Amino acid sequence: MSDLNKLGISEARDALRKGGVTSVELTNACLGAIEDAGALNAFVHNTPEIARAQAAAADTRIKAGDAPDMCGIPLGIKDLFCTKGVPSQAASRILEGFKPEYESTITQQLWDAGSVMLGKLNMDEFAMGSSNETSIYGDVVNPWRRGNDDTPLTPGGSSGGSASAVAADLCMAATGTDTGGSIRQPAAFVGITGLKPTYGRCSRWGVVAFASSLDQAGPMTKSVRDAAIMLGAMAGHDVKDSTSAELAVPDFEAALTGDIRGKKIGIPKEYRMEGMPQEIEQLWADGTAMLKDAGAEIVDITLPHTKYALPAYYVVAPAEASSNLARYDGVRFGHRAKIGQGDGITEMYEKTRAEGFGPEVQRRVMIGTYVLSAGFYDAYYNRARKVRSLIKKDFEDVFAQGVDAILTPATPSAAFGLGEMADADPVQMYLNDVFTVTVNLAGLPGIAVPAGLDKQGLPLGLQLIGRPWEEGDLLNTAYALEQAAGFVAKPAKWW
Amino acid sequence: MSIDTQTAARVAKLARIAVPQEDLPKLASELNGIIAFMEQLNEVDVEGVEPMTSVTPQRLKRREDVVTDGSQQKAVLKNAPDAREGFFAVPKVVE
Numbered sequence: 001m002s003d004l005n006k007l008g009i010s011e012a013r014d015a016l017r018k019g020g021v022t023s024v025e026l027t028n029a030c031l032g033a034i035e036d037a038g039a040l041n042a043f044v045h046n047t048p049e050i051a052r053a054q055a056a057a058a059d060t061r062i063k064a065g066d067a068p069d070m071c072g073i074p075l076g077i078k079d080l081f082c083t084k085g086v087p088s089q090a091a092s093r094i095l096e097g098f099k100p101e102y103e104s105t106i107t108q109q110l111w112d113a114g115s116v117m118l119g120k121l122n123m124d125e126f127a128m129g130s131s132n133e134t135s136i137y138g139d140v141v142n143p144w145r146r147g148n149d150d151t152p153l154t155p156g157g158s159s160g161g162s163a164s165a166v167a168a169d170l171c172m173a174a175t176g177t178d179t180g181g182s183i184r185q186p187a188a189f190v191g192i193t194g195l196k197p198t199y200g201r202c203s204r205w206g207v208v209a210f211a212s213s214l215d216q217a218g219p220m221t222k223s224v225r226d227a228a229i230m231l232g233a234m235a236g237h238d239v240k241d242s243t244s245a246e247l248a249v250p251d252f253e254a255a256l257t258g259d260i261r262g263k264k265i266g267i268p269k270e271y272r273m274e275g276m277p278q279e280i281e282q283l284w285a286d287g288t289a290m291l292k293d294a295g296a297e298i299v300d301i302t303l304p305h306t307k308y309a310l311p312a313y314y315v316v317a318p319a320e321a322s323s324n325l326a327r328y329d330g331v332r333f334g335h336r337a338k339i340g341q342g343d344g345i346t347e348m349y350e351k352t353r354a355e356g357f358g359p360e361v362q363r364r365v366m367i368g369t370y371v372l373s374a375g376f377y378d379a380y381y382n383r384a385r386k387v388r389s390l391i392k393k394d395f396e397d398v399f400a401q402g403v404d405a406i407l408t409p410a411t412p413s414a415a416f417g418l419g420e421m422a423d424a425d426p427v428q429m430y431l432n433d434v435f436t437v438t439v440n441l442a443g444l445p446g447i448a449v450p451a452g453l454d455k456q457g458l459p460l461g462l463q464l465i466g467r468p469w470e471e472g473d474l475l476n477t478a479y480a481l482e483q484a485a486g487f488v489a490k491p492a493k494w495w
Numbered sequence: 496m497s498i499d500t501q502t503a504a505r506v507a508k509l510a511r512i513a514v515p516q517e518d519l520p521k522l523a524s525e526l527n528g529i530i531a532f533m534e535q536l537n538e539v540d541v542e543g544v545e546p547m548t549s550v551t552p553q554r555l556k557r558r559e560d561v562v563t564d565g566s567q568q569k570a571v572l573k574n575a576p577d578a579r580e581g582f583f584a585v586p587k588v589v590e
Contacts (some may be wrong), residue, residue: 006541101570199550213550242556243549311535322510329511336576345586350513362512366522367529370498370512383536385546390539392547426525427532443550468551 004029005157006169008222009073009097010231016062019371023062023072024440026172027116030074033170034118039495042155042165044079044137045087046119054116061114070233071114076165076174079120081107081217081331082129082206090208091135092125094356095334103104105238106175106217106245108203113233118171122161126356127182127210127380132160132423134360139418142190143168143491146456150494153415153458156186156432160430162220163190167491173221173230177207179214180313184448187220188410188461191489193313193478194220195227196436198468200232201246203238211320212243214313214440224479228252231471242476255472261295266403270306271435273412279418280313280409287407287451287462290484291477301403309385309438310430313481315371315384316441321361322368328356392442399467405477408435410448410461437462445471447478448486459489489492500525 004026007015015021031051034043051074055423058072082088082100089095103111111117125134130473132140142153142159144167155164161175166174175277176183178196195218202217209215219230232252238244241378267288290296330336330352337351371380398406412434417482421429437448448461462481464475465478498506503523507514514522549555572578575587 055518098574101567101573200553239558243551243553245551245553246556250502267571299585305539308536308539312531314529315533326511330576331585332571333574333578339586342587344586346511347513348586349511350508353511354513357512362510362514363522363525363529364507365512366503366510368527370502370530371533372504373509381537382532383539383541384533385548386541386544387536387539388547390541392550416504425528427528430532441550 005033007172009070009172009201009226010223012073012172012288013069013229015287021056021209023058023116024052026072027051027074027118030118030171035429037170037495040141040143040164042122042140042161042168042170043076043119043139043160044122047086047117050086051098051116051118058114058116058313067114068233069229070110071422072116073172074116074117074118075110075370076121076162077107077170078159078162078175079123080173080175080177082208083107083117083120084379085465087120087131088208089136091123091124091137092356092358093136093335094328094353098334103204104450105240105348106207106234109236110233115233117402118207121165121174124158124160124327126208126321126363126383127158127177127179128321128360128364129157130181130185130429131418132157133418134358136358140164143240143417143495144415144458145491145494146458148231152188152418154418156189156415158182159186159220163192166190166222168221168263169493173219173226175217175234177217178440179210179317180440183218183220184436184446185411185432186462187448188459189415191459192220192222193224193227193336193449194218195231195447195471196439196445197231197235198445200209200243201469201471202234203236203241203244205238205240211317212324213320214317224475224482225253225256225415227447228256228475250472252472252475255476258290258480258483259381259475260477263404263477265291265296265298265477266301266398267298268301268303268304268306268406268408271408273434275371276412280412280460283452283460283462284407284409287481289377291407292480293362294480294484298423299373299403301406303398303438305387305390305394306438309391309441310434312384313389313433313441314430315380316388318364318368319366319372322365322372326366328353348423380383388441389437395442395444406464407464408463410463414454414456414458439465444468445474447474447479449481449485451481451485452487453489498523498530
């Protein structure tokens with residue numbers, strides 16, 4: 001079998017348990033696919049030796065019986081996760097050469113469960129971007145193309161490498177992180193499933209911080225079932241992250257009954273944006289009809305502060321980033337600029353950070369510095385935090401009315417061409433997150449599910465937003481949507 | 496609120512990022528665009544609204560005030576661009 005890399009987690013798990021295939025075989029198939037896929041620029045640090053050793057160990061464990069679900073499954077890991085002894089650069093020049101002396105909690109849990117690390121995945125620098133064009137490693141290319149047009153397209157961002165790798169079957173699944181939409185937007189752009197859990201469900205320890213009150217890691221997978229399985233291995237309380245929730249991790253896969261009869265699904269009128277492409281509008285209507293046919297009750301809802309989510313986000317996230325990224329000073333790790341005769345420590349900081357951070361990161365650090373500076377703190381930062389409270393209350397009001405989940409489009413468009421936004425002002429790029437960013441501000445779980453193709457043949461996704469801590473119920477609704485949408489398209493291999 | 500090149504230079508200084516003089520006008524204009532976008536927040540009535548501190552209703556956990564880790568000097572210094580005699584080395588900071 002040469003197509004083993006095309007399996008998803010649940011299929012691979014079942015095959016491994018039956019004994020028809022070994023983790024070493026799965027791993028070799030993925031390593032081969034990665035080798036052939038240089039043109040996608042998804043994997044940026046390959047770890048074949050680690051992968052083969054982990055796969056062999058997994059096979060022993062599977063043979064002995066009682067191996068966990070994720071045992072023997074080859075994964076890609078976003079470069080934002082610290083992995084011991086393996087470059088972990090957050091796609092930034094400032095972390096060039098950085099090899100952590102420790103392992104992030106999430107990746108440690110995955111290795112403890114027997115999963116296999118194929119390597120590190122490209123991303124936007126410090127997860128700041130929506131097109132994977134801010135990476136020190138260069139752009140990631142989307143495996144999908146517009147019909148016969150060979151214009152390279154963005155896989156979205158910031159988890160663009162994860163998205164591209166999963167869609168192109170270079171791995172069975174990948175880790176992603178989501179601060180404003182960085183799991184869900186790229187998942188939608190490449191036709192895969194991407195889940196951002198409730199804030200606090202997965203430990204942030206060892207994940208390079210961007211905006212700590214918004215960051216949350218999650219699975220990017222080939223199906224909703226795979227997302228349920230992988231979340232189970234990533235989630236859990238961690239004493240090393242004081243914001244991680246002390247809650248038991250339920251069996252998310254067991255929640256997938258596909259029965260959503262009587263569930264109340266909210267359709268928020270504020271998400272009907274002016275100038276939204278007709279195809280997105282249609283996809284949303286189709287998705288609504290599918291859930292209704294599956295027995296859900298559809299209700300119109302209002303989330304009145306939606307319009308203010310993006311501006312609030314672009315105060316809060318840069319403010320937290322400017323504080324988090326203060327640690328990159330050329331002293332303890334990563335890049336240090338060569339300094340001139342007579343330069344002191346301040347010049348060393350300034351030159352190091354000018355050389356080490358790309359333009360988008362510099363911009364956000366400076367915006368954050370500005371909104372936190374004396375005289376502007378109340379006008380911008382505190383006001384944004386108040387608006388954030390109102391955005392969260394919008395959702396609480398809707399859930400209090402008995403709504404179980406909210407259906408929206410995942411993105412305002414299909415994948416666009418790399419470089420197409422180069423001359424746009426930064427705010428235009430920020431609009432990519434318009435449907436996803438509210439979920440981070442409110443700390444809720446959200447999932448992108450592929451639901452159709454546009455007329456150019458590109459995938460489009462729908463987003464479901466759930467109640468806090470009810471990922472199981474959310475995944476079940478997503479499962480019903482997935483079943484009804486029946487999305488099975490794959491990109492034709494050109495790389 | 497408008498950001499001029501002088502303000503841009505001050506912000507760059509506060510952020511400890513060296514920005515060449517000739518790049519300041521472009522930076523100021525980009526920052527202005529983003530700030531203008533944020534100004535929409537002024538339309539919202541936030542009278543009596545508490546600014547959010549924690550997105551999930553939980554108190555920050557406390558633990559015993561005891562040493563839980565340490566004695567890892569080598570590991571701590573492993574990634575330093577310049578480490579000498581068990582310390583991080585930096586350009587001279589005191590005369």
